[in-house]
Amino acid sequence: MTQGHRFDAELVAVTKRYGHGAPAVDAISLRIPRASYCCLLGPSGCGKSTTLRMLAGHEEVSDGAILIHGAEITKAAPVARGTSMMFQDYALFPHLTALDNVAFSLKVQGVSKLERRARAREYLQLVQMDHLADRLPNQMSGGQQQRVALARSLITRPKVLLLDEPLSALDPFLRIRMRAELKRIQKELGISFIHVTHSQDEALALADLVVVMNNAVIMQAGTAREVFETPQNAFVAKFLGGHNVVETATGRASVRADQCVIGKRAGMRALDGKVAMIEYQGTSVRITLEAAGHDDLTALVPTAVYFDHALELGSACTLSWNAADEHPLQG
Numbered sequence: 001m002t003q004g005h006r007f008d009a010e011l012v013a014v015t016k017r018y019g020h021g022a023p024a025v026d027a028i029s030l031r032i033p034r035a036s037y038c039c040l041l042g043p044s045g046c047g048k049s050t051t052l053r054m055l056a057g058h059e060e061v062s063d064g065a066i067l068i069h070g071a072e073i074t075k076a077a078p079v080a081r082g083t084s085m086m087f088q089d090y091a092l093f094p095h096l097t098a099l100d101n102v103a104f105s106l107k108v109q110g111v112s113k114l115e116r117r118a119r120a121r122e123y124l125q126l127v128q129m130d131h132l133a134d135r136l137p138n139q140m141s142g143g144q145q146q147r148v149a150l151a152r153s154l155i156t157r158p159k160v161l162l163l164d165e166p167l168s169a170l171d172p173f174l175r176i177r178m179r180a181e182l183k184r185i186q187k188e189l190g191i192s193f194i195h196v197t198h199s200q201d202e203a204l205a206l207a208d209l210v211v212v213m214n215n216a217v218i219m220q221a222g223t224a225r226e227v228f229e230t231p232q233n234a235f236v237a238k239f240l241g242g243h244n245v246v247e248t249a250t251g252r253a254s255v256r257a258d259q260c261v262i263g264k265r266a267g268m269r270a271l272d273g274k275v276a277m278i279e280y281q282g283t284s285v286r287i288t289l290e291a292a293g294h295d296d297l298t299a300l301v302p303t304a305v306y307f308d309h310a311l312e313l314g315s316a317c318t319l320s321w322n323a324a325d326e327h328p329l330q331g
């Protein structure tokens with residue numbers, strides 16, 4: 001049923017148990033619409049890599065079902081699923097050129113030399129590496145090796161590409177460039193990418209669908225704007241950063257740090273504390289307050305505004321916000 005499917009990938013109450021302890025993945029359900037860039041985001045140990053490995057078929061599913069393009073593949077062999085995995089350490093063959101690394105899986109499939117070289121060139125072009133086709137991995141930079149690894153995982157024409165922390169080995173500059181490339185390539189191919197990351201920025205920048213996980217379950221799934229602007233619970237608000245979680249008369253609420261101001265203002269909600277940290281961030285200054293009975297509170301103040309009223313570390317100060325900017329949390 002590869003025609004007419006609505007979702008490139010579906011997880012139906014998927015559980016993974018290792019031994020007798022708490023499950024690593026606990027009955028998660030997720031639908032990834034066609035041609036989506038999906039990021040699985042969460043802290044270390046939340047179960048995101050296990051979820052990816054179950055999609056790839058590198059890990060058995062304890063309970064539940066996985067579908068790719070509408071067809072169940074829960075127990076299918078990795079090569080029979082229509083998925084391909086790109087790993088954190090690109091694991092290129094050191095003795096093969098870029099071209100031969102990319103062509104390798106076609107060789108295993110018995111594709112003729114002429115055709116596999118032609119297809120490998122096509123995929124090297126896609127990742128803008130055709131000019132270095134004859135280089136060996138140790139003659140390429142980390143970013144270049146990664147492009148080759150990407151071409152290598154795409155040449156089998158997967159329905160869904162799985163990426164396990166693909167940018168974590170790159171320096172910050174290259175990471176931002178490569179993430180733009182990943183997005184471009186995903187849109188160009190029109191297939192879904194499922195990308196595991198613990199970086200909030202990366203997920204928000206890349207994903208059509210952000211899936212925030214914690215403790216083996218999905219805490220929220222939605223567009224980047226949905227999860228950032230309307231977090232459903234305190235975990236999502238705190239993990240994405242840039243939010244304060246406050247207790248109000250009607251329960252818990254989140255309020256964005258960039259919608260908070262320092263100082264008492266008429267008609268605004270206020271919490272008193274003292275200045276614990278002042279961090280210059282270029283266009284804004286992040287001020288962290290310690291307040292009794294609360295986790296640290298932060299205000300993100302435009303730089304020019306901050307330097308009109310610079311603060312002293314340890315001094316008393318008030319965080320204020322408009323009630324209208326509060327967003328109620330479900331937990």
Ligand SMILES: Nc1ncnc2c1ncn2[C@@H]1O[C@H](COP(=O)(O)OP(=O)(O)OP(=O)(O)O)[C@@H](O)[C@H]1O
Nearest residue numbers: 018023024042043044045046047048049050051198
């Ligand atoms: N082979 C295994 N045997 C036993 N427990 C495992 C195994 N693999 C993972 N786990 C456990 O399952 C849970 C989820 O692990 P997983 O690797 O999926 O987390 P993660 O979110 O990808 O973390 P990280 O970002 O650190 O890779 C963890 O508690 C981990 O210790």
